[in-house]
Amino acid sequence: MIHLYTDADAREAFFGGDLSFLAAYDLTAEERAGFVQLRTRGRRGLEFFASLLGKKRMDKVKPLMPISLLVWGEGPWEEVWSSYVLDRRAEPPLRLVLEAYRLSLAILEASTQRFATESLSRELLLYESCKLRVASTEYRMESPGRVSPSSQAGEAMDLVPMILRPYVLQTFSHDLSRVVPRLEATRQIPQALPNPSLLLFYRSWAGGGVGVAKVTRGVARLLENCRGGESQQSIFDRMIQPEHPDSGRARVAFERAMVTLERQGVLVFTKKGVSNDARSDD
């Protein structure tokens, strides 16, 4: 039945007399007769229900995409939704957050005609898409042997840092870490001068929500190495050239960054290496 609800092509074929999709099911003669009856007696009701389902689904996706609704406006946003649904009408429905992520890509695509690449509006859409990219991945949050570095004084450098993957690092021309809170507070797109920023979108170990943090390029490089298979000591040794005159300062900066990242829920520390497979992609 689900095909008839969500797939307009299958529905159209069914009403046109094509019952071939039923061959995949082991239907009794009685059940098959029920489908034939549906074709003759239930067309209007089924079409109404399918449209109701689509509308309800749109209403469920909307709250996941407050930024694009603001940037595009509700009417145009719904037009993009309709066109998106039409494009993938033969595909099965997705989890809501994954649907929202796919829609965010369609909105980004559609926005190329409407906004310049580095405009604040377009960057806000990209920001929302990055958040949804991380949110749309299902995670298992277990981290065997998780420890707090502060409780392991003296052994902290042997601990293994791990970030959940996928995370997203994205450069913006505006400082969206400041713009987005203002937008959320006022429900209006604020004025903002260009101010490049590098944002990290991550799944927080503290609670599982999606977090956003402004980071430096150095921290971004550091995170690339936090795969859950290598100790802090080893990562630092590899990243910092001992003969470099600033190596001491770099090590201190990295150590501080690690502590901050752990507090923010970006990283978790384990006592021994575990593979960073704490996720299952769709």
Place this chain on the structure above:
Amino acid sequence: MRSDLPTLGVGLGYRPEYHDAILRHSDHLDFIEVITEHLFAEPGRGSLERFAEVLPTTCHGLQLSLGSAEPLDGGYVDRVCEAIGRFRPPWFSDHLSLTRIDGVDLGHLAPVAFTEEILEAVCDKIATLRKRISTTFLIENIAYYFPIPGSQLTEADFLARVVERTDSGILLDLNNLYANAENMGYDPYGFLDAIPLERVVEIHLAGGALRDGLFVDTHGHPVCEEVWELLEFVCRRASVKGIVLERDQNIPHFEELTAELRRARRILSGGQ
């Protein structure tokens, strides 16, 4: 069916749109019914907890998906347990429907085929739920708009067998019943004769409208006369503990809702 359930009276399905109005007019309400899923997390939970201090509260879920082929979603059931444990409603409810297929949320209540196989699956799910939550569970009839292929039982027989086997109560949505009877061409009173009315604990009232020849359960119109007549019929025959008015669209001035609440209260207390 437990006979010690309290009689709550007449209430409203809570919607954030009339949060303030409910507080202002709480003297017109005997209780409110909240969507169980709104109790799972902030921002909804905090304000609903404050409501529960003012008015008796029942919990009405949307996503149990009793009709799904797959087992109950364990994580979802955990959250329902937590919410019921926290709010301690006299009963809680969900729909005779499916909302999830292969882990995907459909976003709306889809009808189940009334077959022996699905009957077993629904009863098994309720039994699993009852092992976790001892609070009385009610099952609501939904509106559907086309005959469900493959059904071997009538909806009334299916519902009757489910509630008898699982010792559950019925949340009878009279607008859904009226809509189905209109759209499928059957007698709603025949449906009422075929279900165990003594198991009706709660009634939902709502409005609907004709669209392209279909009577649609809009939750956006006043309750129609035929539904009021059905309410009178049921209240004369069943020990109804609560009536909830639902309104999700075209939300009118609260006075219009209170007029409907008064009429429901008169009928519940034996007047016409």
